[in-house]
Amino acid sequence: MVLPPPQTKEFHDRIVALEDECRAELDQSTQSTNEIALLLQKTNSEVEKLASRELQFSNRVRDMEMHLDNYSREDIRDLFTNAHEIQLRLFMMRSQAEQLQNRQQHIKEYQAKLHLLLDLLALQANSETAAGAGFGAPRATPLIATPGTQVLGESNVMSIIEAQEDERLRISRQIHDGPTQSLANLVLRAEICERLIDRDVEEARQELVGLKAMLNASLQDTRRMIFDLRPMIMDDLGLVPTVRRYLVALSRISKLQGEVSGPEQDIGLNTTIQVALFRFLQTMLAALMAESTAEHVNIQVERQDAAAVLRIEASAFQGERSAVEERLLDPDSHFQHRVKMLNAGMTTEQRTNRGLCIELTVPIPAEAVL
Incomplete structure (x- = not known):
């Protein structure tokens, strides 16, 4: 595409048209980002459910290996089959979540380039006005002012929002990998203790000792996570x-x-x-x-x-x-x-x-x- 000479009406019209195209692309990419964010939220929710079920089945498999006499051959086969199916579904959902995250990151990078192009177009329009081109008022990138602070451009606001969302994602992952998994383990350990009370009191007592140790370790991990998030001291x-x-x-x-x-x-x-x-x-x-x-x-x-x-x-x-x-x-x-x-x-x-x-x-x- 051949650009018309600068400082002409045709050049100004081409700049305005390009700016409109960039804004339309930006709106469309924002809509795509929202759709991906919704899909990613549903996928992550499904991943969390499958991860919890996978952990439950893993603990049941360990319990079965320790007490093989209490399980029939059919129960063993069904347990291993269900555990394998859960692991396979979890792998597929995690792969899907990773693909969505990569696509979301690519769109964000594309949006950053569009913001940069809009800023350059606004500077070009400002320079034309300063030079007396007179082809219409420039449509600069809107600025956002907050009381008592300096004026922030769209790119800075987007950076702040992205930083906040990244921090929320980090916290949610930390909670999922820490307290959530620990609580799931504690529930399963408590179920084991409940089964053993009527059969073997001594073994149940040993399981309760292990449960107490797990509770103490989970409490320390939770305190450590709280300190990492916001050290009150x-x-x-x-x-x-x-x-x-x-x-x-x-x-x-x-x-x-x-x-x-x-x-x-x-x-x-x-x-x-x-x-x-x-x-x-x-x-x-x-x-x-x-x-x-x-x-x-x-x-x-x-x-x-x-x-x-x-x-x-x-x-x-x-x-x-x-x-x-x-x-x-x-x-x-x-x-x-x-x-x-x-x-x-x-x-x-x-x-x-x-x-x-x-x-x-x-x-x-x-x-x-x-």
Whole structure:
């Protein structure tokens, strides 16, 4: 397609037509996104039900293997057949959910490109008006203003909404994989105890001891999850003591050891920015634990005039340090979205003795300073 010369009425009309096409494509993609979100919600709901049933059948199979004398040959065959069917359906539904998520991500990327194109078209229209083209008022991308804040563009609003939805998805998965599965196991364990009471009191007593241990472990896991979601002690103790307690909790479930240094109480920042800094540290530590096995970390929190500096020095790596860097620098990750939204800057440096230093500098808004 040959474009007409710039600064002509034909060029302006072509820009306006292209803008209308982009908005129509954006509306259509938004409708597709809503439809996929509905399908994904139904699929995830079905996956949760199947996962719960699969867990129940797995526990029944284990119970059957421990008490084969109590099951007939037909019962054994039916139990294995049903368990296999549930596993197959669960695999198919999870594959479908993954396909829907990939399609949803592709549409979001396409929408981001459309938003960028609309912004460029609006800039072109503004430049024509400033140059005196006079071919009509520009139709710039609408802006959204919130009381007491700066004006936000559509792309920024979409980024905020996507960040919120990603966080909700993370929380729902964490609840599903944690307390929900634990409760299902506890229910099945209680059913086993109920059956054993009339047959073997001693074995039932042993099962109750195991049930008590499972309850205690589930309680600790729930407390750990609540701490990960929103550490309440930050309001009372501050950022550095909260990070120190989080590191102690990590050391109980892994071999990671370390120290935390920084302002102990008054860091001079409101709770919102302190939680954001804690999330950054939490994500960086998670990347270290997921991609490698570091024996020791040194966490430093520094408060400068207009920024906060977070530094993690890890040593004695047992994995590839580049994998940690790639995970944190992934432009599509939720971590990088937060980094961009706060205009933060991150650097990594590989050091001797298989060490790695990760430093994040976060600008502090004036309204966040106490």
